[in-house]
Amino acid sequence: MKGPFKVLSGAALGTIISISSLTSAHAAVLHKEGDVVQQTTKQEQTAVTEATAKKVALKNCSGVIQSTTVKTEKSVTVYVVKVLGEDGKQHTLKVNCHTGKIIKHETAKKEKAINKQTAQKIALKNCSGVIQSLEMQKEDQTYVYVIKLLGDDGKQHVEKINCQNGKVISHQTGSQTISISKSKAETIALSKTKGAIQSVQLKKDTDEYVYVIKVLGEDGKAYTYHINCEKGQVMKQKVSAKAEGITKQHAKEIALKNCTGVVKDMQLKKEGNITMYVIKVVDQSQKEQTVKINANTGKVCS
Structure with a gap:
């Protein structure tokens, strides 16, 4: 009785061990697969961050972010990003949360703020010079254009203009940033041609800032000089073919x-x-x- 019982017990034990091993291995596979599924799902959920969605929206539409929400539309999860554009209009962009692609872009018909061009005109009217940069920002619940200029006085200026009403909120003046002042440039131009200054404009020519000065000469002709703001050198000069005034x-x-x-x-x-x-x-x-x-x-x- 003991012999057969031991053999049977050994066989049964072997079967049990085999089943146990198989079950453990299968469980391990299932556990690993479960981890992969869970990890993949997590990656899909965070494929595109909110910060990335905002960058995508602003790359497509220059302006300032007003709001960002997440919605599911037709089984697709999207970021709904609202932007106040530099054109003064409100834009609604829908960015796919998984691919980062814009699947829809709607633009309001009416302007809700002043546009970029109007803001630049206001800034230059308040401070004659050349625009260096323009950016839309939100400050204390107010949307503003932050405009940096190089003034005709050779100084750095920063103006903040209310996007809604076009009023200049603040105007900061920095130190002298270029060597040649407007009056010095005028003196250089008049040393080349006897006459009267008709206009002076500060411009960026390639990578250099220059004063473009128009002079009406005593010979009745118009002269245009491009004078380097750093060294005072005459970079270009032009004389009108015909007389523009009397001698x-x-x-x-x-x-x-x-x-x-x-x-x-x-x-x-x-x-x-x-x-x-x-x-x-x-x-x-x-x-x-x-x-x-x-x-x-x-x-x-x-």
Whole structure:
């Protein structure tokens, strides 16, 4: 009885061990597969972060983020990102949470804020110069344009403009950032051509900042100079092919037709928006008269 019982017990024990091993191995496989499924699901859920979705939206539409929410639409999970664009309109972009691709972009018909171009005009009206950068931000529940300028005075300026009403909230002025001031550049231009400054504009030419200065010369021609803001060098110069005004001699003749005498002094300068010759004539009795002549048209102003 003991012999067969031991053999049977051994066989049964072997079977039990085999089944136990198989069950353990199968359980281990299931456990591992479960881990893979669980891990994959977690990766799918966090494939695209909210920060990445915002970057995708702003790359497609320049502006400032207003809100971000997560929704499931037609079995697809998306980030719904609302952006106040630089065009002044509100944009709604839907970004796929798994692929990071924009699947929909809606734009409001009406503007809800001033656009980028209007903000730049306001900034330049408040501070003459050249725009260096523009960015939309949210500060204390208010959306603002932060605009950096290099002013005609050679200093750095930062203006904050309310996106809703276009008012300048703040204006900060930094230190001198370029060597040549506007007045110095004008002096350089007039040393090249005798005449009157008609306009001065600060511009960025390739990687350099230059003053573009227009001068009406005493010969009646217009001269344009591009002067480097750092070294004061004349980078470019252009002379008009045709006369854009009257010559100094012609202005003198016009003045003497209007009053008898001798020209004592004569200057070409800009008064207001008009470039004119200011001529002082003295008659035989030493009485002095001043004649102002429009340098562009030749008409007597006074």
